[in-house]
Amino acid sequence: MTGPDTPAIRTVLHPVSDLAKAKAVYAALLGVPPQTDSPYYVGFEAGGQHIGLVPGGGPQGMTSPVAYWHVPDLEAKLTALTAAGATVKEAAHEVGGGRRVATVLDPDGNVLGLLQDR
Incomplete structure (x- = not known):
């Protein structure tokens, strides 16, 4: 059983090397434009999920996607x-x-x- 206090994965961040190219691919995949679009982060809301693109892994230095448990x-x-x-x-x-x-x-x-x- 789940409720508002049950941890759930609703955010996945992907490190990308070329933000513009990745933005185009994820927009095509998700069928929506980004809701957040800046030089340091692009974020999409689709299907109850937040998909984020982080250039160069961001300050966290990500090298692979990271799922975030809310x-x-x-x-x-x-x-x-x-x-x-x-x-x-x-x-x-x-x-x-x-x-x-x-x-x-x-x-x-x-x-x-x-x-x-x-």
């Missing part, structure tokens, strides 16, 4: 995950509009993104 309390989830054996890769920080993000590594080094909207 959680109601970022700090509590970070505490629970590190207690369970995850390692913080990117500490919690604000990315604009009251949105906070963080990333952790699972025991095998997979990146898990966490996102909290305020």
